[in-house]
Amino acid sequence: MYGLTGFGLGAYAEYKCMKEKDSTYGCLALKPGNISFEAATVAAYGGLLAFQYMEKANIRRGQNVLIYGASGTTGTTAIQLAKYLGATVTGVCSTSNLAMVKSLGADAVIDYTKENTTDPGLQYDFILDAVGKNKTSKLKDACKRALAPGGKYISIDDGSLKLDSGRLALIKELVEAGHIKPVVDRCYPFEEIAEAHRYVEKGHKKGGVVVKVN
Numbered sequence: 001m002y003g004l005t006g007f008g009l010g011a012y013a014e015y016k017c018m019k020e021k022d023s024t025y026g027c028l029a030l031k032p033g034n035i036s037f038e039a040a041t042v043a044a045y046g047g048l049l050a051f052q053y054m055e056k057a058n059i060r061r062g063q064n065v066l067i068y069g070a071s072g073t074t075g076t077t078a079i080q081l082a083k084y085l086g087a088t089v090t091g092v093c094s095t096s097n098l099a100m101v102k103s104l105g106a107d108a109v110i111d112y113t114k115e116n117t118t119d120p121g122l123q124y125d126f127i128l129d130a131v132g133k134n135k136t137s138k139l140k141d142a143c144k145r146a147l148a149p150g151g152k153y154i155s156i157d158d159g160s161l162k163l164d165s166g167r168l169a170l171i172k173e174l175v176e177a178g179h180i181k182p183v184v185d186r187c188y189p190f191e192e193i194a195e196a197h198r199y200v201e202k203g204h205k206k207g208g209v210v211v212k213v214n
């Protein structure tokens with residue numbers, strides 16, 4: 001099984017009792033058979049957030065989609081999901097992540113540390129801000145102005161994470177079919193948990209960071 005316990009906080013633990021049915025305390029589904037447990041944790045967290053916000057967009061084949069923050073846990077999944085849905089996808093990230101975001105299927109990438117504007121001839125039907133409202137740049141403002149008439153702009157901070165085993169089951173299918181590959185940045189042993197937190201708090205993880213409790 002794989003799943004998510006939500007944002008109940010509390011301690012890291014080796015075992016956790018979970019309800020079989022979805023609740024505010026968590027959701028569970030069968031784990032994708034072709035990936036490790038470490039990768040499955042990234043698929044669950046990034047996947048649930050990406051699916052929840054992308055579903056709101058009702059993306060159709062051929063639409064122009066921009067993912068701002070394409071290299072984080074949600075962004076790396078959102079890029080792949082938008083491609084799977086048939087969109088033409090632009091990813092925004094910093095210089096060191098351009099190649100990784102391209103490798104996930106992005107048709108175009110923009111470096112927010114170097115560019116302040118988007119292509120003037122291009123408008124986006126859907127823009128997902130996958131890094132949240134606290135992280136911004138001149139390029140982010142330019143992206144908002146590049147929204148097509150009738151287009152939708154959603155921030156990952158608009159609403160809270162829904163724990164949904166149905167979505168987890170769908171993520172499993174897409175992972176097993178090879179449409180979505182979870183990106184695991186680093187995997188820390190439990191003994192190095194302080195270091196894991198320090199790394200994540202820098203705010204530049206590539207995909208997800210995992211802590212392994214033996």
Ligand SMILES: NC(=O)c1ccc[n+]([C@@H]2O[C@H](COP(=O)([O-])OP(=O)(O)OC[C@H]3O[C@@H](n4cnc5c(N)ncnc54)[C@H](OP(=O)(O)O)[C@@H]3O)[C@@H](O)[C@H]2O)c1
Nearest residue numbers: 069071072073074093094131132135136156159160161204
């Ligand atoms: N709605 C909810 O329930 C919910 C739940 C969880 C999280 N969130 C939101 O999701 C956000 C993202 O969380 P996360 O864990 O995926 O990622 P994170 O670790 O907070 O962010 C990682 C990514 O942010 C990018 N980034 C940092 N500053 C940026 C900037 N100014 N412009 C563009 N990209 C920037 C980094 O890319 P580069 O290294 O390429 O710069 C990195 O890939 C959180 O900050 C929070 O606001 C919402």
